[in-house]
Amino acid sequence: xxxxxxxxxxxxxxxxxxxxxxxxxxxxxxxxxxxxxxxxxxxxxxxxxxxxxxxxxxxxxxxxxxxxxxxxxxxxxxxxxxxxxxxxxxxxxxxxxxxxxxxxxxxxxxxxxxxxxxxxxxxxxxxxxxxxxxxxxxxxxxxxxxxxxxxxxxxxxxxxxxxxxxxxxxxxxxxxxxxxxxxxxxxxxxxxxxxxxxxxxxxxxxxxxxxxxxxxxxxxxxxxxxxxxxxxxxxxxxxxxxxxxxxxxxxxxxxxxxxxxxxxxxxxxxx
Amino acid sequence: xxxxxxxxxxxxxxxxxxxxxxxxxxxxxxxxxxxxxxxxxxxxxxxxxxxxxxxxxxxxxxxxxxxxxxxxxxxxxxxxxxxxxxxxxxxxxxxxxxxxxxxxxxxxxxxxxxxxxxxxxxxxxxxxxxxxxxxxxxxxxxxxxxxxxxxxxxxxxxxxxxxxxxxxxxxxxxxxxxxxxxxxxxxxxxxxxxxxxxxxxxxxxxxxxxxxxxxxxxxxxxxxxxxxxxxxxxxxxxxxxxxxxxxxxxxxxxxxxxxxxxxxxx
Numbered sequence: 002x003x004x005x006x007x008x009x010x011x012x013x014x015x016x017x018x019x020x021x022x023x024x025x026x027x028x029x030x031x032x033x034x035x036x037x038x039x040x041x042x043x044x045x046x047x048x049x050x051x052x053x054x055x056x057x058x059x060x061x062x063x064x065x066x067x068x069x070x071x072x073x074x075x076x077x078x079x080x081x082x083x084x085x086x087x088x089x090x091x092x093x094x095x096x097x098x099x100x101x102x103x104x105x106x107x108x109x110x111x112x113x114x115x116x117x118x119x120x121x122x123x124x125x126x127x128x129x130x131x132x133x134x135x136x137x138x139x140x141x142x143x144x145x146x147x148x149x150x151x152x153x154x155x156x157x158x159x160x161x162x163x164x165x166x167x168x169x170x171x172x173x174x175x176x177x178x179x180x181x182x183x184x185x186x187x188x189x190x191x192x193x194x195x196x197x198x199x200x201x202x203x204x205x206x207x208x209x210x211x212x213x214x215x216x217x218x219x220x221x222x223x224x225x226x227x228x229x230x231x232x233x234x235x236x237x238x239x240x241x242x243x244x245x246x247x248x249x250x251x252x253x254x255x256x257x258x259x260x261x262x263x264x265x266x267x268x269x270x271x272x
Numbered sequence: 273x274x275x276x277x278x279x280x281x282x283x284x285x286x287x288x289x290x291x292x293x294x295x296x297x298x299x300x301x302x303x304x305x306x307x308x309x310x311x312x313x314x315x316x317x318x319x320x321x322x323x324x325x326x327x328x329x330x331x332x333x334x335x336x337x338x339x340x341x342x343x344x345x346x347x348x349x350x351x352x353x354x355x356x357x358x359x360x361x362x363x364x365x366x367x368x369x370x371x372x373x374x375x376x377x378x379x380x381x382x383x384x385x386x387x388x389x390x391x392x393x394x395x396x397x398x399x400x401x402x403x404x405x406x407x408x409x410x411x412x413x414x415x416x417x418x419x420x421x422x423x424x425x426x427x428x429x430x431x432x433x434x435x436x437x438x439x440x441x442x443x444x445x446x447x448x449x450x451x452x453x454x455x456x457x458x459x460x461x462x463x464x465x466x467x468x469x470x471x472x473x474x475x476x477x478x479x480x481x482x483x484x485x486x487x488x489x490x491x492x493x494x495x496x497x498x499x500x501x502x503x504x505x506x507x508x509x510x511x512x513x514x515x516x517x518x519x520x521x522x523x524x525x526x527x528x529x530x531x532x533x534x535x536x537x538x
Contacts, residue, residue, distance in 0.1 A: 035360055038353035042413045045350070045494075050410030057408045085311055088303070129520040131487045133399065137504055142325050144317035151311075194283070201286065221399045224491065238403065250400070257395055 064243035072245045076233060076252055082147055083229035083256065086222060087215040090154025095208045097155065098163035105163065106170035109192065124167075127160030132218045136227040150227035154215050161214075162207050169203035170196065206271050213264035220253045230256075331509025337518075340503065340511045347499035348518065350413050351485040354495050358417045358485075359478045362424025369425055370432025371458065377436060390433070393426030402488040413494035420481045420488070427480075431473050435466040475530040482526060486519050 016024065103109045105120035136153035143149050177195035186194070223231025230253055237245040287293040337344070372378045372386030398419055405415040444461035452460070489497020496515060503511040 031360075035356060038356040041349070041353040042357055042417055045412060046414040047410055047412070051414055054408040061404075061407060081310060085307055089307060089311070125524070126520065129483075129523050130516065131483060133487050133490065134500070134516070137490075137501075138328070141328060141504075142321045144314055144321055146314065147311055148313050148318070198286075217397050221397045224399060234400075250396075253400070254395055 061243060064241075065247035067244065068247040068251065069242075069244040070248070072248045073252070076230070076249065079223070079228075079230045079233045080252060080256065082150075083216070083219045083223075083231075085147060086150035086154055086219040086227070086229050087212060087260075090151045090219070091158055091208060091212040091215050093151065093155035094158025094211070095162050095204070098159045098161075098166060099204065101159065101163045102166035102170060103192075105167040108171055108173075108175060109196070120163075120167075124160045124163045127156055127158075128164065129160075130157070132157035132215075133222060133225060136222045137225045140226045145226035145228070147228040150219060150222045150229060153222060153227055154219060157218070158211050158215060162204075162211055165207045166200065166204055169200045173199040202271055206268050209264050209267050209271070213260050216260040217257050220256065328509050332513045334510050335514040335517055336508075336510035337514045340499070340508070340514075343499050343502075344496070344511070344515055344518065347489070347496035347515075348522070351482060351489075351495035351497075354413050354416050354420060354485050355478060355481045358420030359424060359474065359481050361417075362421045362477070362481075363428060363474050365421065366425045366428035366432060369429035371436065371462075373429060373433035374436035376439075376441070377458075377462070386429070386433075390426055390429045393422050394430065398423050398484050398488055399491055402491050402493040406492045411492045411494070416485060416488050416493035416495055419493055420484060423484065424477055424481065427477055428470065428473060432466060432470055435469050436462060439465045475533060479523065479526050479530055483519075483523065 101120045101123060104111070104116045105124060107113070107117070110117040110120070132153045135156045136149055139149040139152050139156075143152065173196055177199070178191045179195075181191035181195045219229055219231075221231045221234075223229045223233065224235045226232065230249060234246065234249045234253075237243075237249060285293060287296065369386050369390060372382045373390055375383055378386065401422055402415060402419040405418045409415040409418060439462060443465070444457060447457045447461045485495040486497045486500065489495040489499070490501045492498070496519065500512065500515050503509075503515060
């Protein structure tokens with residue numbers, strides 16, 4: 002409740018004076034920062050090209066239509082590759098993420114001093130580097146193609162899946178584990194029967210959700226040479242075959258929509 | 273006849289429906305076989321890459337911040353400016369889209385239009401949008417800003433609509449009953465209920481936009497990504513390593529700051 006109301010002068014006010022000062026300062030700082038950022042962008046923009054954008058869009062539209070329908074058959078292989086990159090990458094990522102999650106969770110980690118910070122660092126690093134940058138690195142290491150894409154998706158998924166699973170492990174009730182321990186079950190046994198059943202739905206749900214994100218990401222990894230639809234897209238753009246670009250964009254849109262639908266269905270079934 | 277061994281306890285199957293369980297195994301096995309035959313891995317190329325890996329990780333361990341420092345600094349500042357402008361513009365534009373996409377506020381045609389627009393904004397990966405915008409607006413930061421604005425509208429608009437659909441309808445009803453005009457109903461009946469959550473999500477999006485600004489540069493949309501791809505193209509792995517370390521540490525600091533700010537807002 003605002004505190005600045007006096008008897009006889011009962012005007013309702015949303016904020017206290019201290020809040021008002023803080024908000025004024027925040028607004029000013031944000032405005033100055035925004036103004037600086039905008040002038041920076043503006044000074045590095047060739048406005049002639051921006052004014053021209055409508056013409057460019059029209060031009061691009063004309064080149065894209067009609068789409069070259071016969072190119073569709075050539076896309077089946079890149080499409081299968083894209084699905085492989087997303088699916089195998091997710092499977093590999095989850096396989097790496099689950100042990101890391103057990104090391105990172107405060108309730109299950111074998112050593113709080115050494116292994117837990119290391120596992121957390123691995124998860125943060127994995128999450129901070131975008132899959133397309135992982136792909137850029139891996140294309141140098143294992144050569145262009147499917148494998149680089151699969152590994153890139155896996156490396157990026159580890160952080161995402163690992164973080165959500167370790168949080169689920171920490172939030173899971175400890176009572177079943179304790180109960181099993183008191184009956185004489187070993188450490189592994191008590192985790193397998195007291196903890197895993199509680200976090201398994203989260204693991205499955207998070208994996209399916211990551212798979213959906215990975216489908217979207219796998220469609221573009223080819224731009225840096227990691228196989229799939231992105232590779233076809235890059236070569237079509239390089240050869241200015243815009244009527245093929247529109248076909249590829251259509252296939253990408255269809256794939257993403259279907260993947261989203263599948264993922265939503267499966268997660269609904271899991272819940 | 274049940275023997276003693278058959279009566280031993282077994283954990284119940286995780287998927288209760290037996291045909292669903294079997295179906296899942298069949299699909300998984302079929303896919304594994306299919307993948308085994310269609311994924312080809314070039315062992316010779318990997319062996320060749322292993323030699324390069326030493327080179328690469330050698331560079332990784334010797335980050336070089338200085339040789340390309342002016343380029344790296346320019347890229348980072350540009351990424352920062354892009355992130356700030358795009359998040360602010362995206363936030364402002366997401367509000368009408370989000371309100372329009374709320375079933376409890378908007379009439380059916382507006383609802384369908386806004387939902388459709390938000391779905392399209394979210395369907396394509398930022399890199400694909402960036403390719404299109406670079407062709408439209410020319411190389412550089414402006415195309416990047418436009419890309420991030422579109423992605424931000426798609427993200428915040430959808431979440432705003434979901435938040436608005438879950439609000440407590442009582443304040444809104446009271447305002448309507450008192451005869452408040454539409455703008456006042458939104459300003460006093462809807463926004464106070466959703467703003468804390470949306471501001472938190474905007475901070476989160478600030479974080480995402482900075483991350484994304486590092487990759488849309490790969491296709492010519494400015495920012496630190498442009499510097500990164502140039503360093504890659506020249507095999508200057510020491511600079512690549514320095515850039516990635518700077519990105520990771522800036523994101524780490526941003527995560528700490530936004531976490532603190534979010535706690536104060538909520």
